[in-house]
Amino acid sequence: MVVLGPTASGKSALAVRLAKLFNGEVISADSRQVYRGVDLGSDKVPHDRCQVSGFRFQEKDGCFYEGVRHHLIDVVSPKKTFTVTQYKKLAEKAIRDIIKRGKIPIIAGGTGLYIDTLINDWKLPRVKPNLKLREELEKKSAEELFLELKKLDPKRAVGIDRHNKRRLVRAIEIVMQTGKPVPYLSLIRANKRIVGREFLKIGIKVAPEELKKRIKKRTLKRLREGVIQEMEGLKKSGVSQKRLNDISLYYRWVGPFLDGEMNKLETLETIAVKIGQYAKRQMTWFKRDKSINWISRGSQADPIKNKDTLRALTVFNGARRLVEKFLR
């Protein structure tokens, strides 16, 4: 099962609910919750007992929240960069393990790229990030990069966004390392290796105004719980401010407040706005996927109890059938 939706839509709660209902375990699909110590900063579920092995990018037991095991949380230090490919590898492993134990894997998260890469088994080019090369290329203008790519890999240059330096750099990085053009990705392919069966995708949809309200409320909560202190702690442990800014919108937008440029209210509002914009980008990604079963959430806290959503019933009947198939 896959539970997705914008931030603050209630994915985590639903995932736990489903896990209890169907004897499942949760696999987080969140690019920020993988970092140790970034708890409030990534709106991580309050987890106790996180068992992390000594290996980088390896986890043993996962984390527990309300007695449900969660995977792909706290798997790496925030000092390290973590990427989709690493995510895919670890998540695949977790899924296999869960199934082996006769349980249901429930993928829950808001990072659309991670979810799609995992469940469609996208074969991304096996070229590791080359930080030095990237730093060099970053110095050039988008136009220069585009011309360079055009020379190295004319085919890739055709469809690429010529203003997007990050993509241009990556494309150049691939050709330079493989000497071959960037392979064309066949987009829709079921992941036979992991499961070889269908995924039930459940999306939580929240009315824009309602979502904004929820985000603001949660932002206030995080500030009160001490995101700032959490950030300062990470800084003391050696994570650079630049890195922290990149990891969490909370960390980034608390800066002007600490510098005395913003008061508390302005800070709260700014962060809520930035997270709201992020939520919209998430929805832009999800909207393309027509196979998602959307359930809309009203103001009720628990979508399962929301008898208003006939849709939900259909979806959950589907879920039940899927579970039965798994158990057979």
Place this chain on the structure above:
RNA sequence: GCGCCGGUCGGAUAGCGGCUAUUCCAGGAGACUGUAAAUCUCCCGCCCAAUGGGCAUCGUUGGUUCGAGUCCAACCCGGCGCA
């Protein structure tokens, strides 16, 4: 009451008398091939027979001028100073 400064898009801001009124934020739509809470694109006064075209608009009213957001006058509103 007097003096000074100012009034330009939802907010902030630029705008030597001339060509398409600038930029930032907010808002909307979208892209996404190992950084994805990232990165990038387009729209954002009104209307239409919409790869284009029409009509507005810079507090208000008048004036100067071939031509005014820009100059002048009066008035309205806001800020500061003096009473």
